[in-house]
Amino acid sequence: MTLTVGIIGAGRIGKLHVDxxxxxxxxRIKSVSDVATDHxxxxxxEKQIDVLTTDYHExxxxxxxxxxxxxxxxxxHATIIxxxxxxxxxxxxxxxxSFSVAETEEALTVVENAGVKLQVGFNRRFDPNFRKIRTLVKEGEIGTPHILRITSRDPQPPSLAYIKSSGGLFMDMTIHDFDMARYVMGSEVVEVSAYxxxxxxxxxxxxxxxxTAIITLKFAxxxxxxxxxxxxxxxxxxxxxxxxGDKGAAQVDNNRATTVEVSTNDHVKKEKPLYFFLERYTQAYIEEVTEFASACLGNQEVSCSGFDGLQAERIAKAAQQSLETGAPVQLTQAAATVVN
Structure with missing residues (x-):
């Protein structure tokens, strides 16, 4: 069986998915659309794409x-969805x-009514290290979870033009960590404080x-x-x-080009972390699209649903509200207590 796909948007991430x-x-990639196609x-x-168009409706x-x-x-996103x-x-x-919880909810309703599959691109879920952590938690290896700590720091900031259209740090960058928090903990976030x-x-x-930000979370x-x-x-x-947890702890360290560590009388040295997300999450990007294709062809559930995307947005909005008010924000929408 073959899944024939089209790509809407041929920027950095669109080209990565093509590869x-x-x-x-x-x-089979049949078509790619972008607002400008001459270049x-x-x-x-080179990529053997049959159709290149400026109109995604094609x-x-x-x-x-x-x-x-x-x-x-x-x-x-929401309109195209x-x-x-x-x-x-x-x-x-x-x-x-989307940047709006209401707009996202509307899009998800249309998806549900149409009976099609929607997977959201939280690629870190597909990293083998984080998947192993999730498995350890589900299997009770560390007992009842008590504390989750996530560090996520970029090597350099994006352009100011990107910053202005990104939706803010919490919606653009931390949203990956909000999704990872739900995924690893297996529980919904019910309160957020952000600095x-x-x-x-x-x-x-x-x-x-x-x-720069510090966010604290309380889980259900x-x-x-x-x-x-x-x-x-x-x-x-x-x-x-x-x-x-009450039976132990589990950690994920940075990925490096090699695991070589040099120890001398003067220093102990190891290589820097891989430079950015394209290098760090190469395998995760491949796994997420492979699983999406399998879900479509085999009529299976996707691994990261529209609901997962919605919940991460809700946490991001709560974090922004907490930042602006200086007070913790309750997530009353987080009714579920277990995350699949």
Missing amino acids: NLRVIPQI LEPWAK LLNDPEIQAVFICSPTNT KEAAQAGKHIFCEKPV GAVLVDPAIGEAGDID NGALGVIDNSRSAAYGYDQRLEIF
Whole structure:
């Protein structure tokens, strides 16, 4: 069986998905759409893409295309999701689904009514290290979880143009950590407190955002969580996690080019973390699209649903509210106590 797909948006992440999808035997990439295509023609020819268009509706109207990947700017996601669902296409959408909880809920309703699949691109769930942690927690290896600590720091901030359209640190960057917190803990977040500062670049503050944050979480199962973020870590992409329970603890350290550690009388040295997300999560990106294809072809549940995307957005909104008010924010929408 073959799944014929179209890609909407041919920026960095869209091109990454094209490369990863091309190595999956049961996937055929037929079409790519982008707002400008002249510069993409040599690339499309190299990747053996049949159709290159500026109008994504051509993909939605193509009866051969069974699934679409939405890799366009966030402010277009919800509209395209609804149109794709109504066209009967399965959907893979990059995070977040939208900047508005109400808009996301509306899109998810359309998806449910259409009976198509929607997977949200929280790629870190598919990293083998984090998956192992989730398995250890589910199997009770560390007992009842008490504390979750997540460190997530970028090697350098994005452009100011990106900052201004990103939806803010919590919606753009920390949203991955909010999803990871739910995923690893297996429980919903019920309260959020957030603290933020501008310590990396004053221009980020002038653009209305923060570049440094500490967020504390309370979970429905009684456990506590702490996330720390920075837009700039001088030593590289810092991605670490620890979960502590009544029977022990489990940690994920940074990935490095090698595990070699040199010890001498003068120093102990090891390599810096891999530089950024494309290097750190190479395998995770491949796994997420492979599992999406399998879910579509085998009529199975997706591994990261629209509801997961919605819950991460709710936490991000609560964090922003806490930052602005200086008070903890309750998530009354978090009715479920167990995360699949």
